[in-house]
Amino acid sequence: MNKQKFINIVAKVTVLSIIGNVILAILGRIASSTPDTFGPYMYGPVIGLTVAGVFAAAVVYYVMRLKYADAVKANKHFLIISWAVLVLSMVPDILIPWIPEADMVGWTYVVIANLMLMHVVAGGLVMYYFTRKELLPSQV
Numbered sequence: 023m024n025k026q027k028f029i030n031i032v033a034k035v036t037v038l039s040i041i042g043n044v045i046l047a048i049l050g051r052i053a054s055s056t057p058d059t060f061g062p063y064m065y066g067p068v069i070g071l072t073v074a075g076v077f078a079a080a081v082v083y084y085v086m087r088l089k090y091a092d093a094v095k096a097n098k099h100f101l102i103i104s105w106a107v108l109v110l111s112m113v114p115d116i117l118i119p120w121i122p123e124a125d126m127v128g129w130t131y132v133v134i135a136n137l138m139l140m141h142v143v144a145g146g147l148v149m150y151y152f153t154r155k156e157l158l159p160s161q162v
Contacts, residue, residue, distance in 0.1 A: 023087050023157055032080045035151045039072045039144040046143065050136035056128045062137055072144050075111075079104065079148040087157075097153040108145040112138045 047063040050056070056063060083100050090096040115137045118129055 023093070028080075028084070028157060031151050031154075031157065032076065035147045036073055036076045039076055039147050040069055042143040042147070043068050043072045043140045046136055046140050050133060053136070054128070054130050054132045056133065060128045062133065068140070072140075075144050076148060079107075079145075079152065083148075083152045093157070101149055101153060104145060104149045108141060111141045111145070115141075 044065060047068045051063045061067060082103060086096040086100045115134050118134055
């Protein structure tokens with residue numbers, strides 16, 4: 023795998039994920055009439071958690087490529103892991119209404135669905151760009 027191409031793709035996915043999730047945070051704030059201080063829609067957490075998720079996925083992808091000599095097999099295993107992580111990442115959002123200690127001020131089903139969509143944006147971009155043919159050995 024060409025490391026420079028991979029670094030460029032990680033940077034591209036990071037920027038696209040941040041842009042997509044900040045737009046969703048703005049639209050979510052407007053749609054749900056939450057204040058600017060509503061934690062899940064504040065820019066710091068949105069950007070920080072997006073970057074952390076993309077970088078964690080990059081590490082997993084890199085490890086998969088090191089583990090498997092066959093890039094197609096590495097991509098297959100990465101996609102299985104990615105889908106599992108994406109689904110599991112939504113569990114806390116789904117459980118929010120049933121957590122008795124949760125401060126439900128500002129939390130609506132629109133907010134919860136929007137947060138889940140933010141996971142899909144970052145996860146979808148990761149899965150799409152990391153497993154593209156650009157990173158396969160025949161292309162480097």
